[in-house]
Amino acid sequence: MHSEHLRNVQLSWVAFGWFVGLAVATSIALLLMASGLVDPAGEGSGAWLTLAVGIGWFVGGFSTGFKTAAAPILNGAAIALFTFVAWFLVNLVFGGLTTGASAWEFLGGRATALALLEQGVAAIAGCWAGYRYTPLRVE
Numbered sequence: 333m334h335s336e337h338l339r340n341v342q343l344s345w346v347a348f349g350w351f352v353g354l355a356v357a358t359s360i361a362l363l364l365m366a367s368g369l370v371d372p373a374g375e376g377s378g379a380w381l382t383l384a385v386g387i388g389w390f391v392g393g394f395s396t397g398f399k400t401a402a403a404p405i406l407n408g409a410a411i412a413l414f415t416f417v418a419w420f421l422v423n424l425v426f427g428g429l430t431t432g433a434s435a436w437e438f439l440g441g442r443a444t445a446l447a448l449l450e451q452g453v454a455a456i457a458g459c460w461a462g463y464r465y466t467p468l469r470v471e
Contacts (some may be wrong), residue, residue, distance in 0.1 A: 340402035341410055344353040349396030349407070357388025374382065385419045385447065393458025397466070404463035408456030412448060 361384045364370040370377045393411055399405045 366398025397459030397462025
């Protein structure tokens with residue numbers, strides 16, 4: 333892949349891919365909960381929700397890789413890192429300034445690292461697949 337240059341990373345498509353990933357993952361999670369396959373407070377829901385996040389970020393990465401047709405690894409990593417930006421904004425708007433507490437403080441360090449790793453791997457795989465199936469590529 334000759335297109336792995338920072339100039340080929342398009343932040344607008346990175347944000348779009350992140351929002352697509354979030355929408356797909358949330359839709360799958362809601363469908364699983366509505367169908368009764370997953371009890372949000374019960375045991376065993378973690379595997380299903382992990383699968384939903386993986387599928388969601390793969391689809392988000394695929395859409396970004398297909399549209400940008402360049403730098404699939406960098407675009408996929410940027411999609412995963414965009415989670416930090418969203419997390420910061422949510423904590424700033426809904427947490428730190430208004431209540432003084434963190435809005436997402438229930439996630440521990442290990443769970444956060446594993447979620448970001450899963451998002452990164454799924455988004456990079458999706459971007460690579462989208463890059464492979466696009467008709468025009470930047471080389």
